[in-house]
Amino acid sequence: MIFVVEVPHVGEAHAWFAFDGEDLLSKVVVGDALSAWEIYDTATARELFALVGEVPGSEQARDTVPGMCRLADAYGLDTPLYRADYLLERGCYQPEGVRIEAACEAALNARVAPAPTGGPLKDLRIYWSEPQAVLAIEGQDPFFSGEGQWRALHALREQLLSLDVLAEN
Structure with a gap:
């Protein structure tokens, strides 16, 4: 599974998942200015x-x-x-190959900007596997140590719990 944590300029951080590259594309295209084939x-x-x-x-x-x-x-x-x-x-x-995951990552990163006028997201993280996401919430990703990033950490943790990747203690 692929996990995405989005930190918007306005509102709360949230996390979501995709099963694979095709599923990721189907979710990335929602709300994007470009079509899936673009x-x-x-x-x-x-x-x-x-x-x-x-x-x-x-x-x-x-x-x-x-x-x-x-x-x-x-x-x-x-x-x-x-x-x-x-x-x-x-x-x-x-003719040089492009991975669907790389294309989706670039589309998501295009939404990140330092100011709300440049894009809807202040920050973003993608974890390409369950172990990566679990290690991230266990202190392995400095992304969560920034000011106010506890909300992003909580969002990812809740997503992992809801998918039974983590067991509630």
């Missing part, structure tokens, strides 16, 4: 042509979707291509 996507050039109804290699395609044609020319029609707008240039597909 946060993370994988497709081939052939699939992208089909989405816009163009025939690969045709003159019309070269006129209407030159970027897709360049991708197909450079990497072929069936090479998996990755999109992650918070990590890469907006709208960019590339």
